[in-house]
Amino acid sequence: MVFYHPDLHCIDRANRLATWCRCIVVDNTPDRETRERTEALLDDSVVYLPNCANAGIATALNQGIERLIGDGFEFAVLFDQDSESTLELVSGLAAAAQECIARRERVALVGPAYEDSRLRGVAPFVRFGYFRLRRIIPTGDAPVEVDFLISSGSCLNLACWQEIGPMDDTLFIDLVDTEWCMRAKSRGFSVLGLPWISMSHELGEEPIEVFGRKYPMHSAIRHYYLFRNTICLLKRRYVPWTWKSTEVIKLPARLIIYACFAPEGWAHVKMALRGVWHGLTGRMDVPPRG
Structure with a gap:
């Protein structure tokens, strides 16, 4: 989970996540006082990695992923600080990724449908088309081949990390997830949407x-x-x-x-x-x- 000036709700989300799985928080907050307050309120089981500067979402994700790889984990579920996670979401993503790998599929990333109550409800999955996006309504109980997923809520297969490479630090924030998905697909990996799993996430301001x-x-x-x-x-x-x-x-x-x-x-x-x-x-x- 990546932090940037988190409020108490963000800290609560991280603490709740830590009760279900290994939780790593990478904090891009520059302000020292805010970082000290955050570290004091986080549960002791949360691995807290403060950058002491806004290093960007790409760098923060890379740091957390590399830490999980070093600790021997097989999957990383990525979260923004304002995304709502549940045990069903985390376990469902990991189970779906494991099933794909068991079928010898070269899957790089799986992710849920997401809902922003301020916009149009559940967002469709997306495939690229010439001069327009092809939107796929998330229905059914089978994975859907897509061209990209937003990073928050997505589950990354760490076995393919070295072959695809890390998130592009030079992009800093926007299109980081899109670029990584396009790079993964260019190297023969698949990106799958899971229509039966959903997540609450606010897109932008x-x-x-x-x-x-x-x-x-x-x-x-x-x-x-x-x-x-x-x-x-x-x-x-x-x-x-x-x-x-x-x-x-x-x-x-x-x-x-x-x-x-x-x-x-x-x-x-x-x-x-x-x-x-x-x-x-x-x-x-x-x-x-x-």
């Missing part, structure tokens, strides 16, 4: 309404990373043309939505355009400035 439809929203800084990383991935050979064709259409549409519907829309547009420029020029190590 408070949604905005666009022509009567709820649209997930992030901060301007997050939009910098989204646009920068999208441009970066468009240049990579293993990234499928189906994904690339869709993103070429979605990028200008996002800019219009930010400009017309987001509070302080110009700040979002400015940061997104800066992300485009840095992506085009390969400036992946330059911190964004508001």
Whole structure:
């Protein structure tokens, strides 16, 4: 579980998770006082790894996964601090992954359907198509081949970690999970959605309404990373043309939505355009400035 300025609910989630399995918390909170409070409130069974800085989601996930591999575990279930876990979720994910491996399937990742009550209920699974995403309603009791899963709530087969490689630290936060799934599939592994398992997860910040439809929203800084990383991935050979064709259409549409519907829309547009420029020029190590 990755922390960043966690509140008491986040700490409770980690403590609850520790009663079911080995729980590792990687904390990206820079503030020393908050880290000390967090460590004091975490159960003694939780492995607490403070970074003392915001090292990004990719680095934090890599640290936790490497710790589990070093301790001899076979699977890692990844969680954001605001995702609700249950014993049924954790055990169901691990059992499904084990069944796939027993059938000699080259599975890298399995994950549940997720529900954000602020948006449209249970989100569909996704496959990439030319100029559009193919959405698959999560029904039935058989795994569904998908093109990516969000990292939170997903169960990673650690046996394939060395062959696929770690999360891309240079991406820092946005599209980290998407890139890893595309890289895994390019190397012959499968990514599977499990429609009979669901998880409560809030995607981004408070949604905005666009022509009567709820649209997930992030901060301007997050939009910098989204646009920068999208441009970066468009240049990579293993990234499928189906994904690339869709993103070429979605990028200008996002800019219009930010400009017309987001509070302080110009700040979002400015940061997104800066992300485009840095992506085009390969400036992946330059911190964004508001």
